[in-house]
Amino acid sequence: MEKVLMKGNEALAEAAIRAGCKCFFGYPITPQTELSEYLSKQMPKRGGVFLQAESEVAAINMVLGGAATGTRVMTSSSSPGISLKSEGISYIAGSDVPCLIVNVERGGPGLGSIQPSQQDYWQATKGLGHGDFRLIILAPNSVQEVVNLVVRAFDLGEKYRMPVMLLSDGLLGQMMEPVEFPEISDKQADKSSWAATGTKMEREHHIVNSLYIEANDLEEQVVKRYEKYAKIEETESDAELYLCDDAEIVVTAFGATSRIVKSAVNKARAEGIKVGMFRPITLWPFPKKQLLDATKNAKNVLSVEMNMGQMVDDVKLALDCKLPVAFFGRTGGVIPTPNEVLAEIKKLNGGVQ
């Protein structure tokens, strides 16, 4: 298959079109810019809709409307924009409507910076809006994986009738890598049992709604949703394990940071240090079993992130405090170097000996 050189943001947009996305609703923000610009050019030529909304708030509600008709719909934004979308994301989750939401993360809090960051891990995995709900969160670490996960995101969303977030960052969005687009099946889930497409006077009316005024009714809905979440945790969690079999130190990292960590792990291995890397591909569900497997011979765990320590909480929870878990991070848009990570690995290696 032919490989093409593409920016992460553009590859993501192209993959979305190939995956059958028919509508994009968004609002300009850095560093997701190329994604919406690419779609503004391509959608009209390829039978899709590109609409620049008046705000992030409006854009996510357009997603709610479009997705409620059973159409494959997406939006993309960067950190401050996702905060604005959180109202709509909560309604979409509460209405059991599938869609794709992309966050090309930048530095925060507030206006923060426009450089790459992973400061939205907590927001994505634990706080995307008010109420008891989850999104499936996918975290690619290469332009190729961005492409692959876009397709999986649409499929998972429809399979479980829920919104899915692809958590990218300024690094993945802006860098260019060779990428190939797999043959994508245009098969979509059957949405005829719930989508608002007009009754055609052939069925009862469908109501796409998140309001349950009776407490018991709402509890029942939420509990049902959590049974679905339990099934997703059981079957959909995914991770990459790199040189973990004999690893005495396991470095955990997600997204772009894992590329830097991999370089550091290779350098450490060259120096004879038994170190491996664990990379969650699904941030929710967090791949707990895979982490336990990756750390079966480990004496130390190090979480490396482009933030002040967010995923490290889930690492500790998954390990049930059975192993010491250290943290190293750079924040505010600063990217850690392989040598900085190597130095942290060596600190732990010294501690072990």
Added chain:
Amino acid sequence: MAVVFERPKSLCDVRLHYCAGCTHGIIHRLVAEVIDEMGIEGTTVGVCPVGCSVFAYNYFNCDMIEAPHGRAPAVATGVKRARPDLNVFTYQGDGDLAAIGTAETVHAATRGENIAIIFVNNGTYGMTGGQMAPTTLPGQVTTTSPYGRNPKTAGYPVHVCEMLSTLDGVALATRTAVDTVPHIRETKKMIRKAFENQRDGKGFSIVEVLSTCPSNWGLTPKECIKRLQEECMPYYPLGVYKDVDTNVANAELLKMGGAI
């Protein structure tokens, strides 16, 4: 026996939750009659607001979507862009449409979204118990303007149709009322025109219906109608503020004195 009056098919056979004397019931019925008469129930999707008519999804027989507060025009935009073959309407109150949803309303209008908006203006937040709305009249007492709305501190009411009539994307902006039989007939005519505009691809149509709220105005239904006529209508003149078919624009309406 011959049936002379019955429930429109597009209304569900359920008890409405609205207070006695509230005019939501009349407006629901008018929307349903129009949908029936145009034969479009099977291809219509309605979008409900947050407010007194939040449960409208249980009352209209067509497919329905519940939007967050104020976002109905954005949700409707999403539906219409994804499925231009569907007839899409929103049913919104004044707090929803003219306060928290002002941006969504104005931008759906200026984009000329091909949707119909039924805007029920009773000058108060009914569902939360009668707080000051963007359309509450100067001097009007509400639970959050207990000394009467003072424009110096609380600002002036929003004239939605007047404002929207200045936008190129708007096909129809009209204000009606449901206080008398002729006005109810006129309201139905305008709702039908809004749906027909959508059918004909003319763009954004809004029908503002002056309505009453006996519970929160603290008046009997009859007194409410009197207040609507004597206090609300002079402040919110009825009339067609913009109609692309007849080239009625705001300026001409003012010359006409605002009468239908």
